[in-house]
């Protein structure tokens with residue numbers, strides 16, 4: 165699905181250069197759930213921007229479904245993002261003073277899909293927010309806002325969902341709920357790439373890639389991933 | 405791209421940023437209101453004036469007046485007011501072909517017109533028996549004075565309907581004796597009703613007496629104020645005006661370096677005067693309003709640039725989710741166009757209501773030129789789109805990661 169070959173990203177001019185990514189090689193197959201972990205400043209967000217085609221690497225090759233993308237124009241990349249990638253950001257990035265349903269519709273506005281409203285309603289239902297569609301985003305809790313963002317990420321049925329610290333601004337329960345939604349999406353066949361600095365969140369993935377100073381230091385399968393659903397059930401039991 | 409959804413979201417954003425939207429609309433409202441007000445007022449005044457002049461002045465008429473009249477100011481040089489004589493006009497009739505009829509013009513300042521114990525001050529006009537045809541104004545009772553009466557300086561008078569009503573209060577004035585100043589006159593007829601002319605003179609207050617009577621018995625002068633000629637063929641106007649000029653110059657012994665001591669008014673000249681007067685309204689004032697509109701456009705540019713900087717994260721998000729540059733541009737252009745179209749419609753409404761108020765207070769008939777509607781809708785859209793281009797380009801160039809971090 166996605167192949168990065170010798171990807172480097174260098175910020176700054178001569179003298180004060182920062183190598184945010186250093187010859188990174190990653191290959192992600194369709195249907196995987198990958199967690200990318202690393203300390204602050206290790207290059208996780210840089211990786212996310214490049215994986216999400218929001219930014220171009222300084223050097224290296226990016227293959228999406230065996231097609232190199234570096235020659236494509238910004239507008240062509242925008243179209244690919246719209247069709248193939250769903251984004252979930254740490255700070256949600258929902259439009260202010262706008263209803264949940266309108267936020268979810270946003271990617272569809274730039275697609276050639278019909279029945280926009282219906283697709284948005286369905287997506288909100290998938291994240292368990294059917295009854296919140298008409299609410300403005302500032303009337304929702306953090307966890308609910310992030311679920312609206314997930315609905316927005318999956319509304320155009322992308323193959324890949326990219327999350328950059330999607331649980332970073334949430335309490336542990338809301339975080340678990342969000343991770344649970346990701347796991348469910350993965351079970352339904354979506355490729356998930358989750359960037360996090362939390363080792364515990366990463367344990368829910370099938371595979372963990374560790375970055376340190378822009379280099380990939382570890383890349384391994386998780387034998388027994390945690391299941392957010394059972395954890396949530398236990399959490400409920402403990403409270404009662 | 406789903407244009408309808410983008411337009412919808414533009415409306416939503418405008419609704420939710422009321423203060424910005426208000427100021428952007430305000431600029432356009434002022435510009436368009438001023439533009440449509442001045443333009444429709446100008447057009448209405450032009451139409452009114454043209455119609456009145458047409459009534460008064462047929463395309464096959466030429467007017468000769470004594471004195472060099474500065475047509476724009478209406479002033480005339482005093483010295484040359486006394487040298488146009490009936491003989492001049494008769495010479496023109498002898499020497500210039502193509503004139504079917506004419507009447508001479510002279511008038512007194514206000515004189516008292518008296519019947520029994522009633523007294524009305526009004527100007528007294530002198531004319532020839534042909535005046536009935538030349539001015540296309542006959543009598544509703546009695547008769548017009550005859551050529552013989554004109555030649556013999558008969559003391560006969562034609563009076564307007566208002567004079568008749570005021571002096572005779574319903575009884576038939578024809579045959580009655582009135583006095584003009586101290587001179588006794590017989591009322592020969594009552595003139596057809598004509599209302600008020602473009603100069604504001606009430607034509608139904610007219611008193612007309614034979615020209616010779618006026619000159620010899622009321623004014624004691626040997627000159628006239630002017631004459632009106634009617635031509636066989638309107639297309640000959642310029643040629644005949646030229647011939648009249650040379651006859652008069654010769655009779656008044658003017659050298660080549662001397663200017664005319666008379667004026668010739670042809671339909672072309674009248675049109676020029678009207679055109680000059682109306683340029684103030686239909687060109688100059690709308691130009692100033694156009695500047696107001698441009699300022700409105702600049703206001704939109706400034707406010708939208710601010711709005712783009714405030715909305716970097718929205719723009720970045722839209723790009724991340726798949727908006728192309730052109731789609732971002734479209735959104736901002738639509739916002740600008742919607743704002744100014746809205747401002748245009750409000751401005752148009754205000755301007756036209758204002759124009760209506762002005763028109764009725766100025767005694768003009770209410771009239772909206774179709775161009776005003778077109779300007780009111782088209783100009784704002786053009787201004788809006790032009791004003792939106794700079795901010796929209798800035799927005800479209802936004803880098804999505806910078807905006808999202």
Ligand SMILES: Nc1ncnc2c1ncn2[C@@H]1O[C@H](COP(=O)(O)OP(=O)(O)OP(=O)(O)O)[C@@H](O)[C@H]1O
Nearest residue numbers: 175176182184203204205206207208209210211361
């Ligand atoms: N736009 C930029 N210009 C210059 N340097 C940058 C830029 N963005 C990131 N960097 C640098 O690149 C390195 C990697 O940054 P990155 O944001 O990818 O880290 P991160 O792993 O996401 O950290 P965090 O966990 O704090 O979000 C850092 O040293 C950072 O200072």
Ligand SMILES: [Mg+2]
Nearest residue numbers: 208209210329
């Ligand atoms: Mg980061």
